[in-house]
Amino acid sequence: MKNALLVIDYSYDFAAPDGKLTAGEAGRAIQGDIAEKIREAHKKGTPIFFMMDLHYEEDMHHPESRLFPPHNIEGMPGRELYGTVLEAYETIKGDPDVFFLDKRRYSAFAGTPLDQLLQERGINTVTLTGLVTDICIMHTAVDAYNHGYGIVVPESCVASFNPEGHRYALDHFKNTLGATIEP
Template sequence: MNKALLVIDYSYDFVAPDGKLTAGEPAMAIEGNIAGKIDEAVQDDAFVFFMMDQHFEGDTHHPEYKLFPPHNIDGTPGRELYGEVSAKYEEIKSQENVFFLDKTRYSAFCGTRLHQLLQERRVDTVVLTGVVTDICIMHTAMDAYNLGYDIIVPESCVASFNPEAHEVALAHFKNTLGAVVDP
């Protein structure tokens, strides 16, 4: 098994209490768990991908424009990695097995080089962490499944602003995508 850890959208806007589209307390509660997964991945010489939602000021053509308030605007503090996860990234960002990729859709695969980079490195398993469980984590998991990756979702490393949708997503990962959902 060749794993890659994906840290998805763990930004100020998605996590901080005053973030533009925050998951709030549930997102803040997983901070240490994600940092721990980053440490484990680094110790195991696994690949670590920080996948960050990117939007642009005044872009009224993006599909999310009608659904959500402006968030993760390029060049703003809201788009920066949050807290301990930011500190971990700063520690390891120069390592050869660490990547930071922008994404403009829910899925970390859509419109990015993620699949290509994973294939080149013979990765067969993705470990999904971050926010929001029932949106970006869900869409990334579905694309990972359709591309043939094994999927692991540590329940203690994903969060949502919608507790019911969070639980539905976890069940979907396990029962429909065959993912390993572990504590």
């Protein structure tokens, strides 16, 4: 098994108490575990992909503009990595196995070079961490499954502003996508 770590949407807007679409305390509670996963992966030479939601100010054409308040706006502080995840990133950025990619849809695969970069590195399994379990993590998991990747989801590294959606997503990952759910 050759693995890659994906850190999805762990931004100020999704994690901070005053973020525009915050996952609240649940979102902040996972930052230490994500930072530890980043440190472990880097130490092992595992490729790490920071996949960040990207929106433009007053973009009424993006489908999310009808569903959620403006968030993760280009050039704004809300789009920056948050807390100890930011600190972990700062220590490894510039490494050739560390990537920071923009995404415009829920899935980290949609419209990004992620699949190609994983294939070039012989990756066959992705570990998914970040926010929000029942939105971007779920859509990424479904696309990973459809692309033939094995999926690992550390439960301590994902969260949602919707506790029921979070539980549903974890069950879906395990029972429908065959993902390994770690503590």
